[in-house]
Amino acid sequence: MVKQKSDLLHGTLDALILKTLSWGPRHGYAIAKWLEERMAAAVKIEEGSLYPALYRLERRGWIEPEWGTSELGRRAKFYRITKHGEAELRRETSEWERFSVAVTAVLLGPAEAAT
């Protein structure tokens, strides 16, 4: 059951990362913290899947890295969403919207029909 949940998330993880970055450049840890705070109640984003996802997004040209200085005073890799990434985010958001409406309709449908 847990696995299924994580699979579903795996597809939307990209969209979540892009959304996170749409407010400005952040490093991997900040992305993880931000998502944790928002999603803690629903799901746990694993570090193990976050970083490969970042590299994948970078490869696709949706995000691009830049080096900055972190809170620790260390050199840290910041990610910035690209034009392509923003377009992708819009596409995935609307897709998610359609998906969730459909799923909601199915899951909650009978109850509505009963009323």
Place this chain on the structure above:
Amino acid sequence: MRERRLSREVVRLPVKSEVDDELAFHVAMRAREFEARGYSPHEAEAEALRMFRELEQVRAECIREGQTREREMSRAEYLVELVQDFRFALRQFARARGFAASTVLILALGIGCVTLMFSVANVYLLRPLPYPNAERLVFVGSGAPTVDWRTPQNVFSEVGAWDLDAFTMVGSGEPEELLGSWVNAGFFRALGVKPALGRFFTDDENRPGGPSVAVISHAVWQSRFAGDVKVLGKTFRAYASDNPEEAELYTVVGVLPQDFWSFFPFAQVFAPLRGERTVTMALLRPGVTASDASRVVTGLRRATAGAKAAEITVESVQARYAAEVKPKVVVLLGAVVLLLLIACANAAVLLLVRAGAREDEFSTRIALGAGRGRIARQLIVEGLALASAAGVLGIALAQLGAKSLGPIIEARLGRAIPGGAAALTLDWRVALAALAATVVCGCVFGLVPLFARGRGSAESVLTSARRVTESRTRQRLRSVLITGEVALSLALLTSAGLLVRSAWHLLRQDLGFSSANTFTAYINMRQARYPTDEARIAFYERLLARVQSESGVTGATLAQTIPFGEYSRGTETLEAEGQLQASAQQQAVLQLVHDSYLRTMNIPVVRGRGFEKSDRGGEPVALVSSDLAQRLWPGGNPIGQRLRTAKSEYAEAGEWMRVIGVAAPVINSLRAQDPPEVYVSMTQATALLTAVVVRTRANPADVGPAFRRIVSELDPEIPVTNPTTMRALVGQAQANSAFLAAFLAGFAAFALLLAVFGLYAVIAYNVEQERKAIAIRMVVGATVRDVVRLVMRRGVAITVAGLAAGSILGVLVTTQLQRRLDSVQGGSIAVFALQIMVLALAALAAMWVPARRAARTDPASALRS
């Protein structure tokens, strides 16, 4: 875009350390979080790591993704850069239009010539003849027995035999002579062609007394039958030379397709052979080679004719058809390949000179961070862009050349293009050759800049320390290229000189007769109407009398064959009476002539006398040409001697003829060996097909209509064919022999021009580069003469080296040409020396101009710049 890439190139770390740094940072941040919650530092880090679960796996995955990205990136970048390079190259060319245009033009001419000549070679030598089984079609040499070879020996699946003939169509309108053939039924089966209408012949029709049926060509169908679709079953009346007794009524049974191409011109009318004929052509059974077939049929012959019977040759129709053309085509192809090499060297030199002039630009780019590889690639891209532009233009030029020069080349080579003139087009083989030529050029360009990257470096610009002299490699490369160019030019010049000299010799020789103001045509009398010598002689006399009565005509005569005429008689072996030594037998042309022939042709009788009326009915007499007299009776008096045609495989010995005179020798053709002649009077032996020669004070071409009128008044069924002037006949033959020489001379002139141009470009460039050095020398007292000498020294060295290498090449080329072309005589040292002189002088002139300019340099302004 550029800036960003630049910064990443500088800052970007290798993927592995990037991943490690990033993950370490994450772990450190996480650990700090745990520490804040009260974990010990050690526990905090362990906890942070645990959150990754399989850290190694995550790390590997990140690295894999990162590396894939880098690979994709660099590939995309390469393409982007290539496009940039290409655009930059175009901008460069736009800025240096003269350079780009001359390079492309020179190369395009080279590629165009190679492509054109290759398409000629392709159509004659490579492409199969336009028959379905062309590769199995063979000619069978003489001596083949007239048996059906198909079944027992299993080497041929079809055999073809033919008898060439002229068919005179009579009936409606003027008589028209059509070239035709009597063929067996296997002829068309062997060729594998299908009729456009009707049918070809059956085996049953090939018998004595067979039906008078005919297959006509598409053109005859159009002209004689107006393309009537119901032509089958229609008839026409025609005389055939093989059956000249009377005109026969032929029924049309078939029409050949429009695109039918015959390897002999006797293809306007076909009729079935009436009986057995020697097999001349055959279709090999699949899997049987020509040499197998030759062995089998020779064995067959030897079984009946004895073991000493000569071998029967079996030879591919294609090879035989092209045999005469091949050496010329090979020579032309060789010449254009040389030309292409010269053009390549020339364009490379221009490119090098330009690369030198762009040294500053490269240094600047290097200083701005461009890699050396990037610069080299830029140069290669530029070279390839030039080469491909030249390739496209060259192919267009070749297409144009095929259209305009194709018919000339075809006429001069003396063999019809297989499949017709339209076959001389761009097919895949030609396209491949053109591509190959372009790639060769492209490679030269690709390699030259690699060799000559020079020492352009960031420092040289940053310190603005311009070198007074430039890279040795590039200098040397340029010299080598020019040397090669001079050498190749000399080789081409040598071969052109050789051919021009041979052609000149042929054209300048005394023909032995006067071709001025003479009209000539052939008439063909019918045996049925002129069955006896008396009847024919009476017609000759009536005809000549009528022609001579025309105004302006100063002489008229008849001969069975005339020099340079359409029909020629082969040579015969003549033997002198009472002579036993080897000289007793000589090859000569037996010329059957009217008594007035020598006089009308202006052929002098140098000894004895010409034919006279009193010779008629007496002892057979003959005149011999002086060269034959010299060979048959060396040092002796030929007058009063007797000679006859010797006994041969085909004929008995002729009658003895007494020599009454010696005529000056005559050139009958421009072939390598022109045989001597023996003149026999037409009162001794008559001919039905004879040439008429009319000498006039007026334009000889105007005689034609009057002549036709006279002939048709005397006998409306005698066709007049091949009307032309003697001048035109001779001119045609001369043009054919001079063709190769003219082409090679053109190529050589182009090569010479290129070599001189290249030399000029290099010297001029050197002068430009060494302006300062020259100025310094002038300041310290060098005279104009010193400067000229200094500038020209290197050019002279290049030229001398080129001429030396070219002399060796020239000797090689000369021997090759002599081996391949029988009309080529030995090279002459004087001509060779002249060619070297021409090249040397042209080279000196090319150097002199920039040297003078250098000497006129104002030292003050040169040093200040």
